[in-house]
Amino acid sequence: MANESIVNVRFIDELKGRGLFASRDIAAGTVLFEEKPLVCAQFLWNECYHYEACEYCMRSMENAEEMARRLSANPSLVLPCMECCKAEKQNFVHCPHCRVAYCCSECREQAWNQYHQVLCLSQHPPDPNHPLVILQEVWKTMHYPPETTSIMLIAKMIASIKQAKSKEEILASFNQFCHVPQNEERQLSHKLLGKQFEGQYEALQPLLLNALHEESVAQWFTPGGLRSPFALIGMNGQGVGSSSLSVYVHNCDELDLEAEERHNLDQFIDQLYVEMEKGIVDIMFVHSKYLLVSESGAFLNCEGSALYKLQSCCNHSCVPNAEISFLHNNSTLSLVALTDITEGQEVLISYLDKCCKERSRHSRQKELRENYLFSCDCSKCRLQCDDPDVTSSEEEEEEEEMEDGEASQAKN
Template identity: 25%
Template sequence: MEEREKFCMEQLSSGEALFTQGPEGYDMAAICFYKALKVYPAPAELVMVYQKTIPPEVFTLVMGMLSMDVQKKQEKYYTVFPPKEMNVKIEELAEGVTAEGQKVVRRGLVATKDFTAGETIYSETPIISSLEPSLEGNDFCHYCLKQIEESAKVRCATCSKVVFCSETCEKAATTEFHAVLCTKDSEDAHNPERALSDYTKETNNKYPEMIAKFLVRMVHEETLNSGEEYNLFDHIERLRFLEVRPSAAEEKEIALLKLALGSKIPGIEEFINEERYLTLKGKLLYNAYGVSTSLDASRSVEPSPEQYRSVHDAPVVGAGFYRVTSYVSHSCEPNTKVAFLEHTNNMSVVATRDIKAGEELHVGFIDQKNGTLSTEQRRQELFQHYRFKCMCPRCETTE
């Protein structure tokens, strides 16, 4: 951080000296200001400073370079993500034409090699996950969602609301988000962290807490300056989402998040506006997967009213938000299934039949009740929850 700060100040100083020379120094001044912007921890703030303090001609050059940089970064994204070792890639796929004859395309996940039935294509950990609120603090790990025995429980040092399966999970959760969101067993009902926790319990809705975890983890990763080219927000901003219309519930959730995070993360209150919050919630509603880690298939779990993609034999104990598997499309005759082979939130995508390189991967978003749902019923449920008419081969041939 000290080196970045030193470099930033050097570039700012050089830029100021260059633009005072007049138009002949504008090009080099813009380059200096652009370099300072690339290492400054809050670039949006520095842009506003530039707008007020440097010549308009220089500011225009800086913004032009920034625009080119953003465009190159956008174009490069799908050439480096997903990582090649995951054996899949994201491609644009045709999805019919509009009434005006315009081609409609969507992004889907395609295998890059052949797989046989039963073979694991790839595994991935979630961006963020949460237990069903009724299970928190009992028999499941707050971080990896694994079922744990009483003797193996690791408790939070400052609250009794959550438990962990290991010191590794406890440390990871504390570092990534729990230190900020921990209630510290406050008796004050107005305590911001407790208020958010109480709301989760009362409504049985975990997505507001998942959004809080995501925001804290995003800030945490930014402070690490790990050198990763794409951050968490880069990953999720490209994902499809459901439109969520604002209601009193969302207004309350936004207020609770601002209270819980506002005093700990500078600028977060301005960041969590209504549009951004509703978009984040819409991304969870469209992309989250139900997570099954229970060792007891007959376990009874109080389900939350929130939707998630789920076709599982074991009970769903929570939900996870995944970078790569969010791109897997639905089919009523899928060629893959999701599995939690380690009984944690680490998801494996497994081939249910032989798959050829170049073939798109599909998974089931809904429970088809052992095949008893008709085409009309399947389409109705998918449209109700995900706003699309299923055009998979099974639906097309039995329409």
Template identity: 30%
Template structure:
């Protein structure tokens, strides 16, 4: 569904969306899937179970509640309203979890074939794990971004260059339309964007993060392209349009682009149950409705006692249409 159309307003305002027809109150203007997305590192580490490709929950509503309350016997009423994860599909090589074969196939064709590490556990052998550890040391919850969105973008570029798969080519082409924050950036804007992604001490941290990222980039390039030397890797990165990321300035510019265009993503099996059970209860008498509201309030209190405000599977993604909706200062506020 799309009730809008894209318009180029010129170099100052850039791209935007306008209504393609008359719009009524509560109309859905458009729906879209992210071009590419990634779960936050701490969110994933702490067992928030989500599809590695689309972030769809990988647990039922009741399983979700039991984990969030730390109560393994908790039972939800109105079980017919519960979200059910019908299947979990794993990458046969690294055992990464997906909600469907379609998500596994899409991830493999877009970026996962490049990033798949098999069952390597040692961080010394797995630069992706090393980067994840370094990132988490510098970026504690509540999270606002993840370096691995940039890693997936780089992997998609390598896949497009070497495999020429349709999904990765589509991603690369779509990414060209995003407005980079580094077109004549001001020091103030760049500083704000760095702080958004890395926190207060970004100046001292960016060097270490960049070094770890370059190690990942060269490793993935060598593994996927079978390059036999560093020079061959750099040549391949150049063909894929990634060689500039070897320089810290361009790397930080790429982080700014993610900070400017990234949109937060949250999924929750519990929220599905609350919404669907609420619809069921709305057809019943007032007493039942009050009892349901009390139950939900107490449930959220129990969750708050155990995990605080961290209820959802959380990540960040790039959306083609949504990237055209907000000015830079709005991105920073909502991210």
């Protein structure tokens, strides 16, 4: 699926490793390649909040109206122009054993052949004492929204190895992801889980061992060894979002309407988002636990994380010339050119989220060092190299909030 004729992977140097380069001149807006993940997993809390997604490809499985009703807590809401919703429910199927849902029989088959024989809970509802159920429940008590990763991503990696006909081949494909030096694993994996989760590996490790022990990656099941796969997904994991409602809104935008109809539809959609966002902010921090009182649990989309082979070769710049998009309402990733790119030029994406990208050089560098273990020397950072080492004010506020949160947690 990846269109490798437009881009090629090249080794740069020991420090930077590999990079992605344009094989020919590329116009802004071009899709450089599309790629399915090696593994992807929906976040567990996202699933709890009834964001129904295909277990294999993360396609959003509610239709736009169902999603809008749930998120706005208005069960009688009626969406206009439902022809703009492309959810195709007639193709949906279940695993006959555990009843987990797939958007089509191909997804069910692919999951079964890759990892689901190992991960299937065999019955519905599942046995609460099943080791995988216990692992997920413990994970949920450690990792609240906004989630950044899921223990199920690691579980799917291990299950894929267990089921693989050629273990060497699949281990090699996991090993080609950006390697994290052992002395940095601790810092990176704790950063991924948050400071308050120090020591949680000790709780997860025996549960994972019990649920999924696999000889060829025995080192992951030793005390402390679990940091390796966590560091790997911390460095290489890519967030995925899908939503039937976004597809619907996008298609509504494309409709050719009379001025008045257009105005009414736009106003309806704006109002819908206002209603939905009301639900999202209702998260409270009570008795050292997040009490999720909203309908949506702080999400707007089906959310999860995934590992992509080709995308993981793409280096960072604070002034990127490409960006990641999910154009198919599932985990298939599209890399889209933001600017014209000339033949031989490196294709660069931003690892920073939108708000962090606008912060000071010092703030960006700090974020990149902590999360991705490198110092950025992109054109913007070089231009700003004489800027004083100040932290952006938003970040200071954020840090204060975090400290306040920790203090109140300690009090409880």
